[in-house]
Amino acid sequence: MLQVNVELKERSYPISIGAGLLAEPVSYHPLKQGDKVMIVSNPTIAEHYLATVTSTLETLGCVVDFVLIPDGEKYKTLSSLDLIFTALLEKNHNRDSTIIALGGGVIGDVAGYAAASYQRGIRFIQIPTTLLAQVDSSVGGKTAVNHPLGKNMIGAFYQPISVIIDTETLKTLPKREVSAGLAEVIKYGAIFDLAFFEWLEQHISELVQLDQSALEYCIQRCCQLKADVVARDETEKGDRALLNLGHTFGHAIETHLGYGNWLHGEAVAVGMLEAAALSHILGDLSEQDVFRIEKLIAQATLPTISPDGMQPEEYLPYMWRDKKVLSGQLRLILLKSLGSAYVTSQVTEQQVIDAIRRFTQQ
Incomplete structure (x- = not known):
């Protein structure tokens, strides 16, 4: 144990x-x-x-x-x-x-x-x-x-x-639920731990197949990362907010579709890609790193495209009701690089729409 x-x-x-x-x-x-x-x-x-x-x-x-x-x-x-x-x-x-x-x-x-x-x-x-x-x-x-x-x-x-x-x-657990969990696993690597992200790139197929040894290491690492940030910031006044990478976009998808039509992890997977695209637009994340995240999400058999029929502009009303909105400013968790996240309100609605559009069905 x-x-x-x-x-x-x-x-x-x-x-x-x-x-x-x-x-x-x-x-x-x-x-x-x-x-x-x-x-x-x-x-x-x-x-x-x-x-x-x-x-x-x-x-x-x-x-x-x-x-x-x-x-x-x-x-x-x-x-x-x-x-x-x-x-x-x-x-x-x-x-x-x-x-x-x-x-x-x-x-x-x-x-x-x-x-x-x-x-x-x-x-x-x-x-x-x-x-x-x-x-x-x-x-x-x-x-x-x-x-x-x-x-x-x-x-x-x-x-x-x-x-x-x-x-x-x-x-x-149904396979779809396993994949939904892997979205949160990928999130930890993207925001906190490049070495863990690289480990996931090597072992994602073992996790999809529920290999016991890989699972135990993966769960322990994620729990340790979560425990460390909770110990520093229990009520999400600082670092803990970083755990919400992709969630503001993802919650918009869940609420728009009706709770349960997409699993939380499925919505977060697409949300992470949209956050990665926005990070690239702002000049932080490289195009290659956006692709690495997209590839890993696809290997976890998660969606990589916004729900059919949901337009980029339809995200915004839900995003403005997000708990992270402060003083009338939209706050998002974005990536400086793989393994390094930050919180910013220095984004425009047009930049958000452009990021969403990259992962919207044409």
């Missing part, structure tokens, strides 16, 4: 990475006999893993309840949040209870926000079962639900007490 620690003083927590961790009682530390637990999952994930998690927790002597919310990004809503609150109240859970988020990024975000809100905050544990959640959304305490006018607009920064990453769960 590999471990990465997120260092946040008294709120520090471990990320455990390995195969078969869901069936190991030691994975669930600090839960103990008599603790009340509410597992939040969806029917798809529950069919595979709910019995294993429940059985292991009961071995520890925990009292286990569960609630299922519908599967999919379109259910990352206040209504789903209310389902969790109702289940907690009906089963008489109190401030000593622990929520376990068993699922992908949607489950982690909604369950985490429920934990942040219920009785003004109770413990929660992340058990991410998708690659995207394992390398990104389960780490760092971002919790939220969507609004029809914008993604992740209602939420809180609220850290888990631990993250349990069982790589065996990826074996039941």
Whole structure:
């Protein structure tokens, strides 16, 4: 088992990475006999893993309840949040209870926000079962639900007490979801770590095929990069914003199409290319580096072109509602070079449109 620690003083927590961790009682530390637990999952994930998690927790002597919310990004809503609150109240859970988020990024975000809100905050544990959640959304305490006018607009920064990453769960993940996770993996190399980007260029086919050794190294490296930046900037006042490379463009795609029609990672993949194109327009990123990013995204079997029918100008209303907009200025994460990102508001709408147009179907 590999471990990465997120260092946040008294709120520090471990990320455990390995195969078969869901069936190991030691994975669930600090839960103990008599603790009340509410597992939040969806029917798809529950069919595979709910019995294993429940059985292991009961071995520890925990009292286990569960609630299922519908599967999919379109259910990352206040209504789903209310389902969790109702289940907690009906089963008489109190401030000593622990929520376990068993699922992908949607489950982690909604369950985490429920934990942040219920009785003004109770413990929660992340058990991410998708690659995207394992390398990104389960780490760092971002919790939220969507609004029809914008993604992740209602939420809180609220850290888990631990993250349990069982790589065996990826074996039941659809190929499309694996690729979506690889978008966030590529992002880490592009913004922080040229050597890791180069490693990905050599090993991307192994990751697509879920090679265990490659996966464990990849997940550990991504989690370490994420843990380091969260320790420096927990609430995204500085460096943590760099983790949003491609996300302002990608969120526009997700919101325009309707949540769930494109997976988050698919939208971020195209968003990264549009951000790379804008970086090139501004004179920072070389044409060769834009091509390297495009090639790697294509090898991960991710889209490299904006959704059919979505025009460059249609991005802008969503981008102006992005959480990173400050003082009436659009702020974007761009690349100085591969492995080096920065935040800027020194861009024009025309430059943004020109960048999007490069990766728009003609």
